[in-house]
Amino acid sequence: xxxxxxxxxxxxxxxxxxxxxxxxxxxxxxxxxxxxxxxxxxxxxxxxxxxxxxxxxxxxxxxxxxxxxxxxxxxxxxxxxxxxxxxxx
Amino acid sequence: xxxxxxxxxxxxxxxxxxxxxxxxxxxxxxxxxxxxxxxxxxxxxxxxxxxxxxxxxxxxxxxxxxxxxxxxxxxxxxxxxxxxxxxxxxxxxxxxxxxxxxxxxxxxxxxxxxxxxxxxxxxxxxxxxxxxxxxxxxxxxxxxxxxxxxxxxxxxxxxxxxxxxxxxxxxxxxxxxxxxxxxxxxxxxxxxxxxxxxxxxxxxxxxxxxxxxxxxxxxxxxxxxxxxxxxxxxxxxxxxxxxxxxxxxxxxxxxxxxxxxxxxxxxxxxxxxxxxxxxxxxxxxxxxxxxxxxxxxxxxxxxxxxxxxxxxxxxxxxxxxxxxxxxxxxxxxxxxxxxxxxxxxxxxxxxxxxxxxxxxxxxxxxxxxxxxxxxxxxxxxxxxxxxxxxxxxxxxxxxxxxxxxxxxxxxxxxxxxxxxxxxxxxxxxxxxxxxxxxxxxxxxxxxxxxxxxxxxxxxxxxxxxxxxxxxxxx
Amino acid sequence: xxxxxxxxxxxxxxxxxxxxxxxxxxxxxxxxxxxxxxxxxxxxxxxxxxxxxxxxxxxxxxxxxxxxxxxxxxxxxxxxxxxxxxxxxxxxxxxxxxxxxxxxxxxxxxxxxxxxxxxxxxxxxxxxxxxxxxxxxxxxxxxxxxxxxxxxxxxxxxxxxxxxxxxxxxxxxxxxxxxxxxxxxxxxxxxxxxxxxxxxxxxxxxxxxxxxxxxxxxxxxxxxxxxxxxxxxxxxxxxxxxxxxxxxxxxxxxxxxxxxxxxxxxxxxxxxxxxxxxxxxxxxxxxxxxxxxxxxxxxxxxxxxxxxxxxxxxxxxxxxxxxxxxxxxxxxxxxxxxxxxxxxxxxxxxxxxxxxxxxxxxxxxxxxxxxxxxxxxxx
Numbered sequence: 006x007x008x009x010x011x012x013x014x015x016x017x018x019x020x021x022x023x024x025x026x027x028x029x030x031x032x033x034x035x036x037x038x039x040x041x042x043x044x045x046x047x048x049x050x051x052x053x054x055x056x057x058x059x060x061x062x063x064x065x066x067x068x069x070x071x072x073x074x075x076x077x078x079x080x081x082x083x084x085x086x087x088x089x090x091x092x093x094x
Numbered sequence: 095x096x097x098x099x100x101x102x103x104x105x106x107x108x109x110x111x112x113x114x115x116x117x118x119x120x121x122x123x124x125x126x127x128x129x130x131x132x133x134x135x136x137x138x139x140x141x142x143x144x145x146x147x148x149x150x151x152x153x154x155x156x157x158x159x160x161x162x163x164x165x166x167x168x169x170x171x172x173x174x175x176x177x178x179x180x181x182x183x184x185x186x187x188x189x190x191x192x193x194x195x196x197x198x199x200x201x202x203x204x205x206x207x208x209x210x211x212x213x214x215x216x217x218x219x220x221x222x223x224x225x226x227x228x229x230x231x232x233x234x235x236x237x238x239x240x241x242x243x244x245x246x247x248x249x250x251x252x253x254x255x256x257x258x259x260x261x262x263x264x265x266x267x268x269x270x271x272x273x274x275x276x277x278x279x280x281x282x283x284x285x286x287x288x289x290x291x292x293x294x295x296x297x298x299x300x301x302x303x304x305x306x307x308x309x310x311x312x313x314x315x316x317x318x319x320x321x322x323x324x325x326x327x328x329x330x331x332x333x334x335x336x337x338x339x340x341x342x343x344x345x346x347x348x349x350x351x352x353x354x355x356x357x358x359x360x361x362x363x364x365x366x367x368x369x370x371x372x373x374x375x376x377x378x379x380x381x382x383x384x385x386x387x388x389x390x391x392x393x394x395x396x397x398x399x400x401x402x403x404x405x406x407x408x409x410x411x412x413x414x415x416x417x418x419x420x421x422x423x424x425x426x427x428x429x430x431x432x433x434x435x436x437x438x439x440x441x442x443x444x445x446x447x448x449x450x451x452x453x454x455x456x457x458x459x460x461x462x463x464x465x466x467x468x469x470x471x472x473x474x475x476x477x478x479x480x481x482x483x484x485x486x487x488x489x490x491x492x493x494x495x496x497x498x499x500x501x502x503x504x505x506x507x508x509x510x511x512x513x514x515x516x517x518x519x520x521x522x523x524x525x526x527x528x529x530x531x532x533x534x535x536x537x538x539x540x541x542x543x544x545x546x547x548x549x550x551x552x553x554x555x556x557x558x559x560x561x562x563x564x565x566x567x568x
Numbered sequence: 569x570x571x572x573x574x575x576x577x578x579x580x581x582x583x584x585x586x587x588x589x590x591x592x593x594x595x596x597x598x599x600x601x602x603x604x605x606x607x608x609x610x611x612x613x614x615x616x617x618x619x620x621x622x623x624x625x626x627x628x629x630x631x632x633x634x635x636x637x638x639x640x641x642x643x644x645x646x647x648x649x650x651x652x653x654x655x656x657x658x659x660x661x662x663x664x665x666x667x668x669x670x671x672x673x674x675x676x677x678x679x680x681x682x683x684x685x686x687x688x689x690x691x692x693x694x695x696x697x698x699x700x701x702x703x704x705x706x707x708x709x710x711x712x713x714x715x716x717x718x719x720x721x722x723x724x725x726x727x728x729x730x731x732x733x734x735x736x737x738x739x740x741x742x743x744x745x746x747x748x749x750x751x752x753x754x755x756x757x758x759x760x761x762x763x764x765x766x767x768x769x770x771x772x773x774x775x776x777x778x779x780x781x782x783x784x785x786x787x788x789x790x791x792x793x794x795x796x797x798x799x800x801x802x803x804x805x806x807x808x809x810x811x812x813x814x815x816x817x818x819x820x821x822x823x824x825x826x827x828x829x830x831x832x833x834x835x836x837x838x839x840x841x842x843x844x845x846x847x848x849x850x851x852x853x854x855x856x857x858x859x860x861x862x863x864x865x866x867x868x869x870x871x872x873x874x875x876x877x878x879x880x881x882x883x884x885x886x887x888x889x890x891x892x893x894x895x896x897x898x899x900x901x902x903x904x905x906x907x908x909x910x911x912x913x914x915x916x917x918x919x920x921x922x923x924x925x926x927x928x929x930x931x932x933x934x935x936x937x938x939x940x941x942x943x944x945x946x947x
Contacts, residue, residue, distance in 0.1 A: 024502065068503045071130070078160075079099040082114060085164035086171070117824065139813070146769040146817050147824075155771050158785035162825065165792065423824050555870040568866045568888040 009045040010055040012062065017042065021065035029058050095133045095141075096151050098159060102126070103505040105541050115166035116419055116508035117147045120545055169423050170508065173432060173440055176227040178481070180429060180441040182235055182454060183218060185210050185245050187446065189237040191271050191313065192306045193293075195340055195367055208446040210245050217472040218444045219252045223260050224477050233267040233291075235454070240270050240279065250286055267291055273308045275320035284328055292317065294335040294359070296350030300343045318357065325358065336363035336411070339390070344382050347394035355401065355408055362398075363411035364391060366532070368455075370519045384528055388535050395539065402553040402563050409557040416537050417554045419509040420544075431511040431533070433495040438469060438486045448473040450480050452489060455515035467515060489514055500527060506537045569660070570900035571649045574614070575628040584684055585643040586651075586691035587612065589635050599632050603641065606691040614648075638697040642688065650900075651692050652700070658898035659703050660736075661689055663710035663717055669738050669778040673808060673843040673850045675923070679708060686716060693723050704734040704763075711741035718754050725756075732759045739764045739790035740783055748793035757798045761830070764791065765804045768811045769821035776810060788825075795828040804833045804878075808850040812857035815864035823871045832868065833894075834861065836879035838901070838921040839928035851928055854884045865889060882917040883934045887947060897921055903929075911935035 012022075022042055026035060036043040046055060102111045109126035112118045121129060121140075128136055133150050144150040148166070151159040173179075186209040189196075210218070222230065232253065234246050250266065257264060267289045283290065295301040298314040305313040324333050335354065337343070343350055347364070354362045366387045398410050418426040429436025430453070438452030448471045451457040456467035467489070470480040480486070493512040495501045501510070516529055543550040556563045587605040594600075598616035605612055612625040614635075620628045627643065633650070635641075640652035652659050665682050667674075696703070703724065710717050724731055733755065739762070742748045764787070767777035771784035778784075794801055803822055807815070815834070822832055836854070837843055843850055861877075865888075868875040877889060878896035885893065895902075895918030903922030908914050913936050920930055939946045 027500075072503055075097070075099040079114070082099060082160060082163055082167060085160055086167040142770050142773075142814065143817060145772075146814075146821055152772070155785065158771070158788065161785075162788055166825065423827050552870055555872075559870075559872040561872060566870050568862065568869060 008055050009043060010059065012042045012044065012059065014040055014042060017059075017062040017066060018069065021062050021069055024065040024069070025058060025061040029061055096153055096156065097129070097133065098148055098151055098163060100149055101503055101505040101507060105538060105545060108545065110505055110541060111149060112505040112508055113148055113163070114508065115148070115163060115170055115423070117149075117166075118420065118505075118541070119144060119147055119149060166423060170419075170425050171434075173425055173427070173429075173436075174434065176229065177439060178225040178442050179227045179229055180231045180233065180436075181222045181225070182233045182441065182443045183210070183215075183249065184235050184443065184445050184457070185237070185239040185242040187237045188241050189271075190241060190273055191238065191308065193338075194304055195338060209242055210444075210446045212245065212248060214446070214448040214473060215245055215249050216252060217448060219249055219256060221444075221450070221472045221477055221480075222442075223253065223256045223262070227262070229263040229265070231265045231267060233269060235269045238271055238273070239268055240274050243279065243282075247282060250282075265289065271305070271313075272317045272320045272324075273313070275323060280323070280327055283332075288332065290324060290333045292321070292333065292335050293338060294321075294354065294357070295337055295340070296343050296346065297353040300340075300346060300350065301353075303342050304338070304340055321357065330358055330360075333359075334361055334363075335359055336365055338365050339367065339382075339387065341382055344386060344390050347390050348397045351394060351398055351401070351408065355406055360407050361409040361411055361414075364394065365412070369528070370455075370516070384531055388532065391536065392539055399543070399550055399553055402556065403549060405562070405564055407556070407562050413536065413540060413554075414557050416509050416533075416540055418558055420537075420540065421554060422558060430513055433493075433507075433511045434490045435493045435512055435514055437467075437493070437514050438481070438489060444472065447471070450475075452486065453513070453515060455513060459515055459519070466518065493517065500530065504534070506534055509537055510534075569649050569651065569662075570653075570656075570898075571647050572633040573630045573646060574643065574648045575617070575630075576643070576646065577612070577624055577626050579624045581643065584688050586688060586695060587641055587643070588695040588697075589614075589637055589639045589641065592635065592637055599634075601635055603627070604695075606695060640692050640695045642692075652696055652703075654697060654700070656899055657895075658900075659700075660706045661692065661703055661720065662707055663689065663705050663720055664707045664712050666712050667707060667709040667738075668712050668740060669709065669780045669783060671738075671842065672777050672779060672846050673806060673837060675838045675841040675843055676708065677841045686719075689720055690723060693720070693727055696727065698728075700728055700731055702732040702734065704736055706736040709738055709741075710735060711737050711739075711747075714741060714747055714750075718750065721754055730759060732761070734761045734763055736763045738778065738783070738787070739794075740780075740786040742790035742793050743786040745793060748790070748797060752797035752799075755799075757800070761800045761802055762794055763802045763804055763833075765806060766818070766822075767806060767808070768814050769818045770814075773811050773814060777806075777808065791826055791829075795826070800830045801826070801828065802831055802833055803829050804835055806835045806837055807852065807857055807861075808837060809852040810850065812852050812860055815857065815860040816867055819864045819867045819871070819873065819875075823868075823873055829873075831874035831876065833876045833878050833896075834864070836877075836920075837924075838879070839924035840921070844925045844928075847925065847928065854880065854930065855932075858886060861889065862886065865892060879918065879921065881920050881930060881933060882913050883911070883936055884930060884932065894918065905933050907933050907935050909935075912938040 022035065034045045044058065098113060100111050100113045102109055108120045109123055110118060110120055125136065125140060129144070133141065136144070141150065145152070148159060148163050188209065222232065239246060253264060266286050269291045272292045294317065295304045298312065301314040302312050307313055308316045321333065337350055339347070351362060367381060369381065395410060395413060398408055401408055415426045415428040415431055418424065425432060429440040432440070437456065441453060443451040443454050443457050445451065445457050449460070450469045450472060451460065452467060452469060459466070460468055469483070469486055493514040495507050495510050495512055498512060501507055510533055513529060517527065520527055552566050553563055556566050585605055587603040589601050590604045590611065591602040592599060596619055598619050600619060601614040603612040603614055610625060612627060614627040614629060616632065617628045620626050633648070636653060636655050638654050639650055642649045642651055662685065664685065665679055667679055705717070705720060721733065724733065742751065766787065767774040774784040775781055791801065803826065805818055819832065822829055837850065839847055839851055865875060875892055876894045877885070877892045878894055880893060882890055882893050895916065897918045901921055901923045902919040904914065904919045908919065936947060
């Protein structure tokens, strides 16, 4: 009996979903409706794995949010590090 | 209080945070949550640690913290300021041995005995000297390079002549199986302070299973006979050995380490088989899964740590590459695991036909019929075409861990690097990145040791400083 | 600076008179020193009261100052100051009294500008013995009047081209790239060392000690400038109540951020001047920070960072730390207690600061006995 879970699109973004999907073995297909993702696990799966996958999606969501928030500082840092040094002061 | 750019990942029951310059810190999960949501409320000593390690910054110090972090980042990428320091010259495809896993395109077929001609060698030298780097490391490979000793001597002499003009600091390395080692070779190596890199696959039976006899003598006996000669008449510090792990040695890595220690080696490089290229044919017989390799590696590393703590200095080179990046402000100097990748910008390979490749893997790919990574030829292309051309630039741009999708948010980004040719091969074969799996598990192993065992941290530092474990204990 | 009382001769003396000991005579019951004064042709005599006869060029000492030939002295206001002695471990030229920081533990109280310093230093430099090896430039803050500092260095090289110069500085002036460049053209890299104090691995702690906001950041810039110009740098960490728990992190910080530093010195504190006034905030007894010191030194040894422990009596430290101690207290400030007479390490150990407020002078001194045997020396 294969398990399927439905996640609202406003809870998990597409990017987080794809990142989780890339890392996980517990989902074999994703379908998309206007408002939801529908994930189907492989046969003989129990609901524990679906929850696990959902958690992974949320972890990825957090990671994405953090990385986005750091992007501006990261850019400043790389510019500072690699722009030509003229005068130090 | 602001957070500076960082990445995170779980190690056992803690959260590891790493920043752009490779500094790291362990936080418990509750403290990590507070670090994310409300860093001001962290306990003072933890908060100060995070400020000291450039994870947190008081708002009034932002300018300073960015400036200092930039300097540290530049230090980590200092290898970029020297362009093409390592030059690998393939002297010949002929070899006087036949190792069961050989990927270096050796062949006993007469047609395939390509060798570097003097004329091509001369051009190769001229291109090498055009490198803007003030230090050059020239490495001779093959097949077995000592079979073309005259060409090696010619190259060294010609480079020495050219160097009167260029005045660079030049080091030489020869990658040899040490089956042939004459007095002439010895004098030559001594005169030019060569480093000798050789292979020792373990104790006698393993080594001789992997490598064919030399005439009637066991390969192992011959190699050790010559190795003793090098130690006695030249210097043990100038010889290093690496171990290529085959199916036969995988379950017996501890014995291999013992063999190294018994023969006075101070370092061992535990290399897994290259699963692609010419070795692909024999992989079925010799190969092992990555999981098996990692389990064996973990076991032998534990053993190596025990030996060090008992007073035997033996450094594992693969671990040391990552440890140098984790524990010091510097990069590791190992061009295959760095970002931007060393291919073509830190390391260059010159084939017997004058072809220029960004790595040895790229050259071997060409031997299999795919010249996607060939940058040109010293016989027909200009230095600018080869080194400043779009092909190399595209290669570098497309292989940065900092922007690679697969690497997104990985805390090991500061310590890792992509091998462009491996990635290309694995993408074609549609397999997941084996190197990522391998490196990330090894790095996780090292961080676990650092977190749990202060003694292991001492051993790791002893590898980086060269000072023995006992001397590092207060 | 070591000083001793003198009775001046009856002639009119300049406000500060610099001279050097040209001859020491022990023939008489008490020592006599012949002094050559800068700019004055006739020589002077320094001798005991009993030995003195009426004369126009005789200084009288109350107690024999035990001078040596070649010592450079300054006679001023009833005192004689020894500016240079070849027998001393701490020859220092005060380049400026003023400072651009206000360290909470500063032992020096007089920070008013002294207009006579320049001339005095010029004279001292002229009188230094020909074989002088090292001199330290200090203050206050020697870089505060930058042209004067450069002048002093040039003058030193004019008389002694291969002299080694130690510069004891807080470094922040050298955050100015132009100044660092100027200095790099004058101060020789091969024969100089910068001794720079860092009070902590985070700005809040460092700036709390220097009491100047932004000094931590400036210090970083200065260190990078000095490294850029190839100078030898010693970083000093003064152990106080406000920073002793950061000792281990400090070592890591120096290694991670200033890997070009030559060595690190961990300093015990002299509790005098501002340090005495602020003792409540800055003084921490040795026993409290020993655990942190041990961890810090382990971290330093692991990373192959050379570390020295200055200004600590050896007996107050655990055995594993003895090999890092240096007898570093200026010889004239050094004191030993009566118990030290029995100690086998008295010659090696630097004792403690006699200039510290008496209540902060350590009382748990315990002499060490070494056992000599064929296999080695044990405690």
